[in-house]
Amino acid sequence: MPENKNIIDTLPGDAAKAMYRAMVTIRQFEDTVYYMFLEGKLPGTVHLYQGQEAVAAGVCANLRKEDVIFSTHRADGHAIAKGVSLNACMAELFGRVTGCCKGKGGAMHLGDIDAGMPPAVAIVGGGLPMAAGCGLAFKYRKQDNVSIAFFGDGAANEGAFHETLNMAAVWKLPVIFVCENNLYGASTHVSKVMKVENVADRASAYGIPGVTVDGNNVFEVYRAAGEAVQRARMGGGPTLLECKTYRRGGHSRGDSNLYRDKKEEAEWLAKDPLVLVREKLVTGGIITEEEIKNIEEQVKAEIEKAVKFAEESPFPAKEEIFKDFWAD
Amino acid sequence: MPENKNIIDTLPGDAAKAMYRAMVTIRQFEDTVYYMFLEGKLPGTVHLYQGQEAVAAGVCANLRKEDVIFSTHRADGHAIAKGVSLNACMAELFGRVTGCCKGKGGAMHLGDIDAGMPPAVAIVGGGLPMAAGCGLAFKYRKQDNVSIAFFGDGAANEGAFHETLNMAAVWKLPVIFVCENNLYGASTHVSKVMKVENVADRASAYGIPGVTVDGNNVFEVYRAAGEAVQRARMGGGPTLLECKTYRRGGHSRGDSNLYRDKKEEAEWLAKDPLVLVREKLVTGGIITEEEIKNIEEQVKAEIEKAVKFAEESPFPAKEEIFKDFWAD
Amino acid sequence: MERLTIAQALREGIREEMRRDERVFCIGEDIGVTKGFGGAFTVTLGLSDEFGHERILDTPISETGLVGAAIGAAMMGLRPIADVQYSDFLFCAMDQVINQAPKMRYMSGGKITVPMVLRAPVGATQRGAQHAQSVESYFFHCPGWKIACPSNAYDAKGLLKTAVRDDNPVFIFEHKKLYGAKGIRKVSGSIDASSDIPAEEYLIPFGQAKILREGKDVTILATLRMVYESLRAAEELASKKGISAEVIDPRTLIPFDYDTLYLSVKKTGRLVIVHEDTMTGGWGAEIAARVSADIFDCLDAPVTRVCAPDTPAPFSTPLEEFFVPDKEKIKEAVLKKA
Amino acid sequence: MERLTIAQALREGIREEMRRDERVFCIGEDIGVTKGFGGAFTVTLGLSDEFGHERILDTPISETGLVGAAIGAAMMGLRPIADVQYSDFLFCAMDQVINQAPKMRYMSGGKITVPMVLRAPVGATQRGAQHAQSVESYFFHCPGWKIACPSNAYDAKGLLKTAVRDDNPVFIFEHKKLYGAKGIRKVSGSIDASSDIPAEEYLIPFGQAKILREGKDVTILATLRMVYESLRAAEELASKKGISAEVIDPRTLIPFDYDTLYLSVKKTGRLVIVHEDTMTGGWGAEIAARVSADIFDCLDAPVTRVCAPDTPAPFSTPLEEFFVPDKEKIKEAVLKKA
Numbered sequence A, B: 001m002p003e004n005k006n007i008i009d010t011l012p013g014d015a016a017k018a019m020y021r022a023m024v025t026i027r028q029f030e031d032t033v034y035y036m037f038l039e040g041k042l043p044g045t046v047h048l049y050q051g052q053e054a055v056a057a058g059v060c061a062n063l064r065k066e067d068v069i070f071s072t073h074r075a076d077g078h079a080i081a082k083g084v085s086l087n088a089c090m091a092e093l094f095g096r097v098t099g100c101c102k103g104k105g106g107a108m109h110l111g112d113i114d115a116g117m118p119p120a121v122a123i124v125g126g127g128l129p130m131a132a133g134c135g136l137a138f139k140y141r142k143q144d145n146v147s148i149a150f151f152g153d154g155a156a157n158e159g160a161f162h163e164t165l166n167m168a169a170v171w172k173l174p175v176i177f178v179c180e181n182n183l184y185g186a187s188t189h190v191s192k193v194m195k196v197e198n199v200a201d202r203a204s205a206y207g208i209p210g211v212t213v214d215g216n217n218v219f220e221v222y223r224a225a226g227e228a229v230q231r232a233r234m235g236g237g238p239t240l241l242e243c244k245t246y247r248r249g250g251h252s253r254g255d256s257n258l259y260r261d262k263k264e265e266a267e268w269l270a271k272d273p274l275v276l277v278r279e280k281l282v283t284g285g286i287i288t289e290e291e292i293k294n295i296e297e298q299v300k301a302e303i304e305k306a307v308k309f310a311e312e313s314p315f316p317a318k319e320e321i322f323k324d325f326w327a328d
Numbered sequence C, D: 001m002e003r004l005t006i007a008q009a010l011r012e013g014i015r016e017e018m019r020r021d022e023r024v025f026c027i028g029e030d031i032g033v034t035k036g037f038g039g040a041f042t043v044t045l046g047l048s049d050e051f052g053h054e055r056i057l058d059t060p061i062s063e064t065g066l067v068g069a070a071i072g073a074a075m076m077g078l079r080p081i082a083d084v085q086y087s088d089f090l091f092c093a094m095d096q097v098i099n100q101a102p103k104m105r106y107m108s109g110g111k112i113t114v115p116m117v118l119r120a121p122v123g124a125t126q127r128g129a130q131h132a133q134s135v136e137s138y139f140f141h142c143p144g145w146k147i148a149c150p151s152n153a154y155d156a157k158g159l160l161k162t163a164v165r166d167d168n169p170v171f172i173f174e175h176k177k178l179y180g181a182k183g184i185r186k187v188s189g190s191i192d193a194s195s196d197i198p199a200e201e202y203l204i205p206f207g208q209a210k211i212l213r214e215g216k217d218v219t220i221l222a223t224l225r226m227v228y229e230s231l232r233a234a235e236e237l238a239s240k241k242g243i244s245a246e247v248i249d250p251r252t253l254i255p256f257d258y259d260t261l262y263l264s265v266k267k268t269g270r271l272v273i274v275h276e277d278t279m280t281g282g283w284g285a286e287i288a289a290r291v292s293a294d295i296f297d298c299l300d301a302p303v304t305r306v307c308a309p310d311t312p313a314p315f316s317t318p319l320e321e322f323f324v325p326d327k328e329k330i331k332e333a334v335l336k337k338a
């Protein structure tokens, strides 16, 4: 994974700052969600995104509003990066009627099609075929939009992965398959369930480009995703883009990662994508310490607002259970 | 696909003759079945194996009775090569109670576990996971047997293919995945549904050996399968073995292959595996013209006997419908 | 007016909808191959000549992939007509069919629609247990799918066109022995289900049962091929036993026209439900349970069901014939309770 | 005698069977990872320490693969206990579950057996539509599976051990809110379903319902979590309304103990069926249909069902609480017909 030294220089400062801000927002959002969850304010479970922020931010910085992303059980980062409202996300986690799915979807189904994100799919691998269908629709209508399928290393062993990549390849669909390889599917290390080193090595089975990048480096992700998006928009078909990254927290809820190798953990936790990006932006003179502080404070305020919004929002009324079901 | 000039020499003459005999049996069996089908004597449909005889014969010549094969809708050749009784096969096609599945399985589910072949699986790709499970059982019990999964090019696009090859690879199961690439899945040419040239190219996605051979050359199949079987028996794990071949007849029933390119068809039909093997055996001095004639006549008699057996066998009684269902 | 088989009528229905609406397209295995079969039962035969291969889209043998692609395309505003060659293969796509398509709108809080049609042939045709199932009941149980099951060409076309225009996912279960496919794709034991198809366009609303034969002594509710067995049974009951049976084809299972059924049962006091699917947990159980609960007092006898026995489908001809309900078994059921 | 939760009782049952019979092994995702969870609900926690990773086999996230592997291994004489983390994921393995496992013996003419156990957690736990389904009815409809659904630790252990020794494929549906998992795997809203487990070995035969509470005015049939709601409803009906309700837990759905149920309904004249699954086409419909047909004359009132509404499971807590049947709805159903 050679680092492109120039990416920050060639990147418009605004874009870099926007990515940074997205990452900060995700981090703070997730920290807050975890706190809320421990406080017993959130129902069900959470699958948090701390540590993987560079992937969502780097990929989505290449997207237009009309491009569409498909997400997973670990949806918060994708939703935020794609521009789903923080208020609506937070309210959904709280199960309120003001949530992006009116409280009917929940933590594993965040999404807002108006922001280019249908409800996240909590069946591992289950979102991929639909992402291809979305790409098919773009191609059918001759739109130069792209469809993004986010998924994990674990999902790469599902049959749906295989069928979808093959279909997308054969039909040259404008789909980017973004594998967030955080080395674990729940508690299972990737090396126990896959003999190849990289998920991207599987691209060759479908005759499409496969790229592996440092998923903790937002600029690398941004560039690689940009190339893939560009190719897809031009009719060049799909790409399998693997971003190597790491969860800072547990798989879900109170998981404390006991099954993780401590050396591996220490190494990866040292590579915090937020620290990395901040360093590079400051060193590169793109951003000042003061701007950083400002962004952090603005984001903090936004998230506090979102929590307030969620907490003050009503739960759906019981009759709501029968609504939004049949279309007519 | 370089041909190993020595294979015939190193092969015991008996083994070569046995393979030849198996191929002749399959060809005559299938020709007869087709005739019976056109005569209206067989219910349902048929998926015939003419043209692919070298695959079943070449693979199964490496197997012991206790090794197990999993087959598909196109099952006759596999059943015969594995040693399921001709009488029982034919009777099954006729739906008689003397059939290898007592008339309950049928043409797409031929098999006899006593000969190392469970009922063929008519769901494309559906047999692969069970073949892995069989390999798992061998490994679990530390037996040096192998499990063979026969399947088509079309099946290589099913999710079950992907999940199974990955599992078998990770667990180093003694399974040989034998893809009979006859260039078509029903009416669909492989090039329309797969961007890679060879199905075996997909082996790299699982970190296992992938081999492509001329599936119309029984000696090549025999050798490649032998290597894979040997590796599997020794604990070396699975192999994806692709045999390039061609159906001489239609996909099923009255299909007349109108969708096939005539040049492609002519080229492949010229490479009749039976003609090829006969030539080589005669040239190599393994077999005489007379022996060939003898074999053909013996086989003819056997198949006539099988037809007679089937036709004279009774249909199952109606009460049979409730039997052989629950085990107790 | 033209006499068409179900396969032809479906083809004309698809053609009309594809001409009318550019968003409509077909996706499936072997459906548009040049000089191919036009799908397993000729329904899409020739359509790629008119619409091209982008709108009659052949897929790899990847049921999860193709059904999921249809769902995704539908979510983005296209109106796919997907098909699997035999309904048994739906189980290969079941996550998409159960967990995704029928839940996506609800999970989105009503923001998304999934206007897709999924066609699937059912019924036993001497091909053994994996090509014989009548699978309607599995989907009948899953909230979110509408389900049509036409028994004749007229209904097939009208229901298909309605399905294509519906904003919900709709299943169309078609019976292999009713297609009327000719030539090499003909299925033995086929029944003539052709109809006179009007030249003018027509649609058939969902949830409207059809009374195929009026009667006063017993109501027989049946779908697909069982409609024909029921009609034959009714004729023989009338001519030989003086029993007047009313035969009702619900045409759609979801929504289900309880009104028409209840009116009939209130008149006859008796109900026999017939489906080719196995009995336990089949859709007939739901109808029987509802009738028994909702119009309990109008029943002169318990509701009876005539269904396949609870086993896999056997291959052998006499066994399969015994497996599939027929007019004799229907007559028996009527006579037993009469 | 030891007080165990369902998760613990299942673990002990598995441990005993694995000690007894070398052919028994477990296969699933995250079931044996060192320092891991012991499966999604701790059932296999610690077992790999005793039996090693070959017998507590962790798999890739490949439901078709792992269920198919279990089937293949079972066909070859092993006795796998497979699990999927949530029953919703069964749909990813559905071809193997519907087309293969329950048909293989029949298709072989009785030569093959498929002695496998498939464990699957059901029930809504505030995780949205794809982690909430009670899927028993899909498999209830498929001939070839036996189905157990234990509501307490005693039954869980006894039924599991019977399942392992059965030569047919057996489903065990376990309710997430009944496991009694502690610590980080605890599910909120859990109910205490623990039991005193005898030190001696015991098995519970399939097809034997348990009368949990005797009564004479109405019979309530319920499984899994609904057993507890029914018992509470029965208590309140007794104390507040003077209605004496008999509560029956069938413990297995296939085979189903019609004898015990019919005896009860003959006594009470009334039946309320409760399941957490959605109503239409649920297993309750079959029971209602049979009761209504078989003991038609013994019913003083139509059979009533209390089930989830026919929608996907909503996420929001008050909606989910409304979605899942509870004692209030059961009481209402009893009172309505009383």
Ligand SMILES: Cc1ncc(C[n+]2csc(CCOP(=O)(O)OP(=O)(O)O)c2C)c(N)n1
Binding pocket: A073, A074, A122, A123, A124, A125, A151, A152, A153, A154, A155, A156, A182, A184, A185, A186, A251, D029, D061, D063, D085, D089, D092
């Ligand atoms: C089909 C299916 N199987 C299993 C699960 C349970 N499950 C939820 S997340 C998860 C791990 C997923 O791993 P990966 O794809 O790497 O994503 P990550 O959680 O690491 O982001 C599992 C097994 C599921 N939701 N769906």
Ligand SMILES: Cc1ncc(C[n+]2csc(CCOP(=O)(O)OP(=O)(O)O)c2C)c(N)n1
Binding pocket: B073, B074, B122, B123, B124, B125, B151, B152, B153, B154, B155, B156, B180, B182, B184, B185, B186, B251, C029, C061, C063, C085, C089, C092
């Ligand atoms: C899951 C599934 N999808 C579709 C079919 C219908 N079908 C039967 S054979 C066949 C073609 C299979 O092609 P291939 O795997 O190449 O095997 P071949 O027929 O060439 O031997 C198809 C599509 C099926 N039986 N199962």
Ligand SMILES: [Mg+2]
Binding pocket: A152, A153, A154, A180, A181, A182, A183, A184, A185, A186
């Ligand atoms: Mg992961």
Ligand SMILES: [Mg+2]
Binding pocket: B152, B153, B154, B180, B181, B182, B183, B184, B185, B186
């Ligand atoms: Mg083929």
